[in-house]
Amino acid sequence: MRRDLARVLAELWRGHAGRLAGGAAVAVAAALLGLALLALAGLGVAGAGGQAALAGAGLVSGLAALALLRPLVPLRPLARYAERLLTHEATFRALADTRLWFFRRLAERLPAGLGLRRAGDLLGRLVADVEALDGLYLRALVPGAAALAAVLAIALLLGMLAPRLAAAVALPLALALLAPLALAPAAARAAAAAAASQGALRAAVVDPLTGLEDTLAANAEGRAAARLAEAGAALAAAQRRLAMRGALGGALGGLLVQAALLAALGWGLAAGPEGVAPALLALFLVVAAAETLGLMPRAGAALAAAAAAARRLFQAADQPPPVAEPAAPAPLPPRGHAIRIRDLRFAWAPDRPPVFEGLDLDVPEGARVAILGPSGSGKSTLAALLLKLAAPQGGRITLGGADLATLPAAAVRGRIACLTQDARLFDDTIAANLRLAAPEAEDAALWRALEAARVAELVRALPEGLETRCGEAGARLSGGQARRLALARALLSPAPVLILDEPAAGLDTETECEFLATLDAATAGRSVILIVHRLIGVERPTRILRLIGGRAIPATG
Template sequence: MIAMLHDLLRVLGLWRARRGWLLAGALIAMLAALAGVALLALAGRGVSEGLRHGALTGVAVGSLLLLRPLILVRPAARYLERLVTHAATFRALADTRIWFFRRLAERLPSGLGMRRAGDLLGRLVSDVEALDGLYLRALVPGAAALAVVLALAVLLGFAGPALAAVVALPLALALLLPPLLAPGAARAAAEVAEAQGRLRTAAVDPLLGLEDTLAANAEGRAAARLDAAGQDLARTQASLARRAAWSGASGTLLTQAALLGALGYGLAGGPGAAAGAVMGLFLALAAGEVLSGLPRAGTALAAAGAGAHRLFEAADTPPPVTEPAQPAALPTGHAIRAEDLRFAWAGDRAPVFEGLSFELPEGGRLALLGPSGAGKSTLAALLLKLAAPQGGCITLGGVDIAELSADAVRSRIACLTQDARLFDDSIAANLRIAAPDADDAALWQALERAGVADVVRALPEGLQTQCGEGGARFSGGQGRRLALARALLSPARVLILDEPASGLDAQAERTFLETLESATEGRSVILITHRLLGVERPTRILRLVGGRAMPAMG
């Protein structure tokens, strides 16, 4: 319970920027609830006055006349409540998603321990959505119910303390149901959240590798795993639903107890107590409507707590590279020097580098050769501060990159990866990832240098052509050239080309590498590849062997 409370308070801390909207929604919800109480209170007063005097007195008539404006105020307040509370929730959840995405972006290079895309998607979507229950189904109804119970106790207190006690006490106990029931529902809600993650994993993983799944005739096994995950989710959801049903029944029982208390007061108090009993009945009905959804708030709190726990579990993973408390100023030069680098991805894994050293002067073109697993892509990660060496250092312009912010390093060093991805957006949007402020002229210039401008001009929508998921609109060579254009748009003076022609046929590979040679002129280049074709013309060639860089022979 303490851990869940801590997580939920931390969620509210993330929503500080939206506190105006959140408070406004809660206040309007209280106003709408109190308008309902006032409506039935005036109706009850009119009826009780009529019963007391046997006719409609001036007080009774006045009370009934006041019902007219309240009949209009209440639905207007309810509409405004829905409008504001949902707007507040949407804004708060959007902020949470952005915060979570940024935390993931800082931590993904070293892995989060949840490499399954389905589970990660579940945390980003479903677990964030579960947080709406904290506000919409717990805090807002709780604030409205508290206001109603307090108003009811005050109003009935004027009629008689005993009446106030027998009606308000059961309703006050209903207010305690959410915090009392939430701990028991927390475990069930956590199981539901985990089952949802397993279901998404079972659904997404086979689809991501659909060709391999079909080629191995494994669709039946994939369907069986999906069915088992679905049944597991249904079981956990049924358990949580049973708790919600018991909560609802408990709340109904308490509101019925308030009604019985008002009736009992009227029967036991004699004729003079009848008027007060009628008032108590009307107010108990008003309170029952507001408190009807409150018992389920405990389940909502539990679900929100489970979602928050999963979010923070991922978001609190230590980042792979610690940013300096006071970053050094970015140097004017961009020469790179690696000295005695030692690095392993994990303590129980073999080291990738042991004493790696090399230099790249400004304007130099270094080719790093090596077979798969030699550490070529790992070196790119170290240079971009996506990982940090356990020993040695890398300097940029004479300054250790450990003393520079990651943003500063990546403003000087850009990378074209072997699996550079085109996103399901326009060509222009894909290119502007590297330079958000670039105008169309700059985009066309980059496309010209990458040798793909004619292809884009021939498209009916030009720069606004949608690339499709993973660049499906284009061939492999065209996609690589678009990715190269994006890298060329970056103002970085150092380009890392990590297996840039991987997956292309021999002719397309040679043509693409010839384009690279001219397109990257004037920049420092680190070409990471397993072989050279003779068109690259590097100024120095090193081969990665046993975690060290050795001069290439021949």
């Protein structure tokens, strides 16, 4: 637990150390102001009867204490306001950077699969687990620092009056401060179970909804509801165990604070008239500290939940990337984009059959190579290898004469663009979807790409034109329209090599013919790798290859 939380602070939040420390310092100041207010109130109430004892310890008299209350009263709410403002701003900034860090780590690792087969669980890690980290700072470190400062101040102040009274009061308060830490390991196990149950619940909700048509067609909604109920019951049980540990910490903390009050009363009764004023001061101080210490049981539960969330994040983010970046990247050749593959060997896993065994392939500049083959023959795998989404176990791929293994992935994808068979349109405007390929592209460039994909007239006819929203997965467009917009996005990229992986997947025969006929003119001047199951006679490739047994065999049609 400690290692995961320390990594969050040292690795993820290091850039916000100043803001985090500043917020904690203001929280400590607010806690000490609360102590000062009640301490002065205690001195004032003690009055003349306690003035001798208190003055002997170097403290102010009762009348002077009451006089000092006035300037301190407005400072307390101001300090509390500043604490909330600074601590929450620091937390929000840290969490925002954490989300970006986690997203980038996922983006590097998703092509090979994270072992997270459920989208709901992955979404939970990105959203809920990152949000749970706010408990590390807002509900654990900040109140812990304030409580520690309060206990130390009480021990110091009472120690000036009566060391035995200070020990009797400060000891139970210190135990109340440390109790959540002692209970944290057991709470961490409960929090880990609750976090896993939350992931399972999200998966039980998202998975059947993602494939709702299939779920309904198979009359499986009842089974999906049963799995949801089971996951919900498991989550409720895990949360109940976590709540019980939090309640135990709260009860223990409350008992220890009461013990401190009783210790102050007992000491005052035993000390007689001389001990009334110090005991009264101690009572006021304990009451002031109770507010801060009352947050510590929740701090223990928050610490456990943050540790469980951090472990889940690091579990996903620490998976090795499918393709390691070269330690000393080589520069891309200034010119040339011919692709050459020699003796390529690749399998997705050691226990799976090889996809390629000695594949040789040449794609000269300006060539239009059609690669045919049935499902499972390695067509899409070849695209993944060319885009550095996977790395071969043997052989060599060169781009413009440079070994792909020595080139940064971003540079390779700047030279090679791809239209995948399941290219997705996002629930955003047409312009935003197109600019995924070229963020700085002007509207004129967007229209040229749309013209090339023969979908510009459709977009012009829409009431909002380029600002028309596509809907989730392009739901507001027909299949052919969505594919043409995806093609326009690929064409907008300046990459000289274009991979078209089953570009007409899911289209009817007539729409497929029209779409493939568009490609000949739209991709003029580029090297094109067309990956399809079959040719229908409108593609006009310069070379045709079939993938058979992990090798590329020349074909005539």
